[in-house]
Amino acid sequence: MYETNAPPGRVAADVPVDERFMTLALEHAVTGLGRTAPNPPVGCVIVQNHQQHGGEVVGRGFHPKAGGPHAEVFALREAGEQARGATAYVTLEPCSHHGRTPPCADTLIAAGIARVVVAALDPNPQVAGEGVQRLRDAGIVVEVGVLEAHAVRQQAGFRSVITRGRPWVVAKYAMTLDGKVAAVREGNGTVSGEVARERTMQWRNELDAIAVGSGTLSLDDPALTVRGVPGGRDPRPVVFDRRAASDPHARAWREGAVLVTAPEARADAHEAAGITVLRADTLPDALRGLGKLGLSSVLLEGGPTLLSAFFAQGLVDEVRVFLAPKLLGAGLSPLTGPTRSMHEAQTLRDVTVELLGPDMLVTGLLSDIPRL
Template sequence: MPPHAGNIILHQNFSPSDTGLMQEALMLAARALGRTSPNPPVGCVIAVHGQAVGKGFHPRAGEPHAEVFALREAGPLARGSTAYVTLEPCSHHGRTPPCADALIEAGVARLVVAAVDPNPLVAGKGIQKLRAAGLQVEVGLLEDQALIQQAGFRQRVVTGRPRVTYKFAQTLDGKMAPLEPKQLWLTGPEARSFVHELRNQTDAIAVGSQTVLTDDPALTTRLEGQDTRDPRPVIFDRSGRVPVDAKVFRPGAIVVTESQQTYPEQVHVIRTTDLQEVLQELGKLGINSLLLEGGPNLASEFLKAGLLDELLVLISPKIMGKGQSPLWLDLPELQLLRDVKVQQLGQDTLIHALLHDIERVSMPEITAYTEKVED
């Protein structure tokens, strides 16, 4: 049994090697963003003396978890190794056997976890099981990065609804649409690539009926030379104005309406426009993340209902003057944004801000849980 076996160490002073290996696990998890729902994206690295001997990530629901792929690659080298996992290993039987059991059976000696799983079926139980089996367990390495990756999953398992982000582009004078079609692109190629990468990593994308009637968008992902997938379209069409032959009504599409309109068989219909009910229904469909696009009307409704979690604003270095569609978010009061980050994307500026924090299982809760176990 290694030194300090059986202890849960919180916010350890991790070595540069530990940090590098967890960063690699996070990069592995990122390869499946938007593809694992209703599960979270998870990466795992098995290492011996600071060198990776096995790597894996969870590719999609129903397939093995990250730990299993990493252990398969490590083989017998896993005995006595350290496992770096971006999310606490599961301890229950779901579609796949518990990953905690696989780590124990493989003889892993030390486990480093980025973030604790908020799922009530896990939420510390995986850590407890591994600790009871004699593993040294350390928690919290690169936790903030892991929380960002897992934000949608964490939101859905705690609240029952997906995490909602509103993305929009505007000129310096606050306009969202040009007068002339030839001026359609407000932003440059780097910003447009960012938007399509965002779609590639998001479960569902929502617009209002006016956006569909005006543009007939496909709401697909277009990234040249990359393996991409399309988010599920969600169309908010209260009175059933959108024609059923619109491009968005592809297999897997969702329409939110109060009308009795008949839609194609492959379209899932939610016949309520109560946003809380709509999001709960999307959560039941396994949707972890929802991206709002289009004009400000739909986003204003989410804001007023307290259901908008993040903002992504692309600001173009252009002045439109008397252009159409000024940006008017209809708010009942001043909204406080937090964790504001600014990034340059070619000629454009990206501002990312949170309205609601990412769900987490706090370290004090785990500390109390540990003390209870050790009594």
Template sequence: MGAALALARRGLGCVWPNPAVGCVLVRPDLGDRVVGRGWTQPGGRPHAETEALGRAGDLARGATAYVTLEPCAHVGKTPPCADALIAAGIGRAVVAVEDPDPRVAGRGLVRLRDAGVAVEVGLGAAAARDINAGFFLRVTAGRPLVTVKVAATLDGRIATAAGESRWITGEVARAFGHGLRAHHDAIAIGVGTALADDPDLRCRLPGLDERSPVRVVFDSRLRLPPACRLAATARETATWILCCEKADPAARQALTEAGAVVIQVASGADGRPDLTAALAELAGRGITRVLVEGGGRLVASVLRAGLADRLAWFRAPRVLGGDAVPAVAELAVTGLAEAPAFERTGGFDLGPDVVELFRRKE
């Protein structure tokens, strides 16, 4: 199951709207020989079980299938994986977690059992839920998993008072940040950051160019110029711009002609795109994992709304002072009990910098 979980992680960021699943086929009668491995392929298909069965061939008969998510039981763009496992003649299935998708929701397990396959559920469940937390949230709550990424100084600043921000962290930390991009379906920034930095937002790690996420800009009035890098490269890498109903129609047309997808969502009390509506729109388009990279206003909005599921907080060993730009804008917290709370799940050095990982405290 550990190997299956590792295989499943390969799909993060490139299999949406489907879950990232891993499957390992083992023949107990051949000394627990592994006869097939598979993981969800880019675009969400073929599925992990199909890949593993294809590699195993006739050796799949009598095998134990270790699968990180319940095999599907519905007919979509591919036949049900539960049927494929049954047809291949597996003798046992060890499944980490049930699939909450109402089209499956236990039906795959029932189908396997009805066919005489021995089924066990629960091995590696916590890790499997963690891998597909975004898919589960999309199915059960209608929104993607949100990870907030911040690269700040020791005193929580992301730019000097003059706006200089390149580079707060070093090369190793920036490479790790690009790895985070590769494992998310979408990356989101506010229009202020887009105007100030003219970022590219693609994954620039060698060999991972095709793992660049959908680039999302929160731009209520469509101030993003068509000549900026995000719009100019929109035909190469998907760029979605979330605006409100009062956005300039001429600006909408110019950005659309540049290749960007302009999406109108309801506005909140502040006149900016309502975060709940925006995330529901992204989920409706298949997004399961969003990496929010800033700036401070967008990060504050996500935290204030209680929508930050995870934090990746990078710290550089320098101090900029109170006149520099804060990583998080005003939260209007009047008491400690109101402050967004997180629990630390890990951390390590990245050259001279440090990254700490957190998840929201329930």
């Protein structure tokens, strides 16, 4: 499971201790979610005497935004001289190339760090194991793979753009026990309850963009903002509207909004309103365009027509569905499409089930998160 260059005779990864400090580093990384694209969210903690008395955290940091210092730099700044001989826990392999900031591998070496524990290697071809190699060449003990699955999941958006050229797509919807997302195609009350709404707000705060189709925009006029999350920030709204027929003064069209429309559509009114217009023939092209705009993750909030198109083309990577204990009878199904046999059903992996107030939340993956 772990890869190490620890000298023979030495216990390589001190698993419970390493996992405890890596958990802390992953918690720091969360603070950057939704703020770092196209860079990954990364956390780092620096620990003195990790094998004695439970260790002492002397530095901590996270990457706040692209162009800003990396997590290691903040953690080393706080640690100062105490970094010498310490262990650094980093959720992503330290970089080895000069980007907008100097290579973190060199900064860790210069600070006198003795051991580095890395959760996951960096899939960026400019790094891809070179950061670890550079540390090892400098005589630093490096362990790789501590809480890797957790870290890779946290970095799904970054990994998706680097390896596939498009954002990680999370489809979210709420439906009744009889599988309906709305009573009729018109402005609707919400399906799920308050706790589910709070969770949705956290996701909006953590993903780069929030997407809906023109149907939802015109029927619900949603604000697509984050409410009730301390320190929260709004994701960039993205509206799929091939004819550019939606009202350019709808609430979703705030700063940073993106209209995804057909190449031939007249979008003068939207452009005049300062909306970024992305022209694409197909959904895969649209996603690549969103990746180029610096968006690494998209929360696809529907409605059923757009959701169905994404699912039918295999463009949904992760699913988060609320199941409300209500029965509607007639209403809109979340997904439509050609009849499939049960053998052809798309089956989720890494499934979680949680009760949120009266609603059940089911999540799972449809795609593998790109690794190295």
